[in-house]
Amino acid sequence: MSWRLQRFPSPKPSVALAVRAVAILLALVVGGLVVAVSGLNPFALGNQVMKSTFGSSFGLEDLGLLATPLILTGLAVMITRRIGLWNIGAEGQFYAGALAAAAIGLFVEGPAWLMLPAMFLAGVAGGMAWITIPTLARAFVGVNELITTLLLNFVATLLVYYFATGPWRDRGAGTLGSTPRIRYEMPELWGMVHWGFAIAVVLTVLAAAVLSFTRWGYEVRISGANPENALYAGIPVRRRIIAVMLLSGAVAGVAGMLEVAGTVHRLQGGISNNFGYLGIIVAVLARTSCLGVFAAAALMAFILNAGIILQTQGLTTSAIVALTGLVLLFTAIGDEFAHYRLVRADRATA
Amino acid sequence: MDIITGLLTTAVLAGGVLALAALGEVICQRVGVVNLGVEGLMALGAVTAIAVTISVPNPSVGFAAALLVGLCFGMVFAMATVLFRANQVLCGLALTLMGTGLAATVGRAFSGMPAKATFQPVIVPYLSDIPILGPAFFSQNILVYLTFIILPVAIHYLMFKTRHGLNMRAVGENPGAADAAGIPVLAMRFWYVSLGAALAAGAGAYLTLAFVPSWSDGIVAGRGWIAVALVIFARYRPMNVVMAALLFGLITALGYVGQARNWPVAPALLGMLPYLGTLCFIIVPVIVLRRMRQLPAAPAALGLPYFRDVR
Structure with a gap:
């Protein structure tokens, strides 16, 4: 009786989950080794991170604050994955949503109960507008959305930078490179964590339900899995692509709006802590699971928060970006390995 | 007149990086492998070149070091995508x-420091005296000649005029058939992906040793x-790449010249030009080619891992 490795079309969910745990662990080990080589004690740093994150309610509140945009950008990327596309422009749509929301918040006056929904809608519109060109190019002429969505990130970053340091800059106080404070604020839910967190959770559950349990969601998934087949079955694939991509942009835009209205209260260059790019990792770690988005966003929030804590130790947030890249690399490799199973040679008649 | 010369000089310099x-x-x-890590490789190459030239003030050494670092990271990438067959987009x-x-992280120590050694212009006799074009094309640093003349010609010759090049393209078009014909598919992919990564890192070094x-x-x-x-715009051809790079460089140069001449447009908005220009160049040709029913042909097996054992 002999055994052999056989590749299966899809990995076992349990194996895929284990792969993620191993990938994250490996990335932390490699990161720790690099830290040790550069002369710092990784265990002491880890201890400090754990203490300041979980030792006080402040730490946990920070986690919730960082997780809010990450849930949404992760969701934005995950939605497009369902139809087999990549939206790696969540960063740009985040900026566009923040810009649109800030425009309403800065220049329109009204009661807060009216203005916050208005800013929310502006965020939706901003995010959607930002993904419109890649969407149309993808749906009508088949231009790969990877590069088009990504290129617009740089444009959005520059646009926000332009407004925050140019026409909308705060002329009063000495705050450089940001607009005046926006009066309309998301009310707080728990400590510093604002209601945006609840909105992010609700939107994620809603999107997951629609994608998993409705006919529309089914059609989206089929369009992603096999476009020709979907077309043959009478599914309007093009319309599904447009809807899904616009939805994805809208979700990322909401993340930007919540960051402006809930956390930063100003528009400033670099308002996104790479949330859009980290959203890709959140989506990859979560695979297609809605609960997975929460777990992955929490993890990324933890890592991001660790970077902020460790700034006092001379580490930079860019080191954290490198670490997340390592997580992504190991996950990608592990995902491929998860396709393999040991099977008995006499049963494998492939 | 000298505005055009200035524009062209910057265009050549900026286009060379690309x-x-x-x-x-x-x-x-x-x-057959899509490497979306070019951005990261360029950053690594750029910082390596600066770091190395601080201890060894010779631009060629810095450039070579960047190539080596790129090769190493390229081998990691190739191991993941070619040997382990992981998803190329994710990797x-x-x-x-x-x-x-x-x-x-590494570069924080060198932030804002000028490069200790840079590539100096090499003036080609006679040709550099040509009005307008001469200064722009024939009194540039050695890297410009390398990327605009030597490398593209060499790669074009290798890819389209030799048997090895035919094999190379076969690996990208139909790895199964190439494998059956006895071409070492995985080795071919591994080394060319690593080599490509080295050039990307070299582009980063170009950035810090010759441009900024x-x-x-x-x-x-x-x-x-x-x-x-x-x-994609150059339709996967090395000679086209050079022409396209010049065009893209021209767009970048337009932004710089605009800033230098105080055009009444904010620098941040001028800075968007390369990205918006690229967006146009990637979408518009596809629209036109679709009209002519002539879609650009990417290598058929682009982005697909090769499994010999799974059929």
Whole structure:
């Protein structure tokens, strides 16, 4: 009786989950080794991170604050994955949503109960507008959305930078490179964590339900899995692509709006802590699971928060970006390995 | 007159960065692998060149060191995508994050410092006396001649005039058939992907040794992504890549000249030109070609891992 490795079309969910745990662990080990080589004690740093994150309610509140945009950008990327596309422009749509929301918040006056929904809608519109060109190019002429969505990130970053340091800059106080404070604020839910967190959770559950349990969601998934087949079955694939991509942009835009209205209260260059790019990792770690988005966003929030804590130790947030890249690399490799199973040679008649 | 010369000089200099990175990506994509890590590789190359020239003030040494670092990271990427057959998009994004993050971390010590050694212009006798074109094309540094003349000709010859090049393209078009014909598919992919990555890192070194002679965080600024777009625009041909790079360089140069001449447009808005231009160049040709029913032909097996054992 002999055994052999056989590749299966899809990995076992349990194996895929284990792969993620191993990938994250490996990335932390490699990161720790690099830290040790550069002369710092990784265990002491880890201890400090754990203490300041979980030792006080402040730490946990920070986690919730960082997780809010990450849930949404992760969701934005995950939605497009369902139809087999990549939206790696969540960063740009985040900026566009923040810009649109800030425009309403800065220049329109009204009661807060009216203005916050208005800013929310502006965020939706901003995010959607930002993904419109890649969407149309993808749906009508088949231009790969990877590069088009990504290129617009740089444009959005520059646009926000332009407004925050140019026409909308705060002329009063000495705050450089940001607009005046926006009066309309998301009310707080728990400590510093604002209601945006609840909105992010609700939107994620809603999107997951629609994608998993409705006919529309089914059609989206089929369009992603096999476009020709979907077309043959009478599914309007093009319309599904447009809807899904616009939805994805809208979700990322909401993340930007919540960051402006809930956390930063100003528009400033670099308002996104790479949330859009980290959203890709959140989506990859979560695979297609809605609960997975929460777990992955929490993890990324933890890592991001660790970077902020460790700034006092001379580490930079860019080191954290490198670490997340390592997580992504190991996950990608592990995902491929998860396709393999040991099977008995006499049963494998492939 | 000298505004045109200035524009062309900057265009050649700026286009060279893109050309070098895009040539690497052409090699990589022709054997069937999409490397989306160019941005990260360029950042690594840029910081390596600065760091090395601080202790050894010789630009060639800095450039070679960047190539070596690129080769090493390229081998990691190739191991993941070619040997382990992991998803190429994910590995590329991972490489971009790793590269930019690592480069920024390492580069903090050199931030804002001018490069200790740079490539000096080499003036080609007689040709540099040609009005307008001479100064722009024939009194540039050695890297410009390398990326605009030597490398593209060499790669074109290798890819389209030799048997080895035919094999190379076969690996990108139909790895199964190539394998059956006895071509070592995995070895071919592994080494050309690594080589392409080395060139991408070289483009980063070009950036800090010949174009903007200092390191600062975010110095690559999406040039890696523009290079990837350029490969598609150039339809995977090395000679086209050079022409396209010149065109893209011209757009970048327009932004610089605008800033230098105080055009009444904010610098941040002028800075958008390369990205918006690239966006146009990637979408418009597809629309036109669809009208003519002539879609650009990417290598048929582009982005697909090769499994000999799974059929």
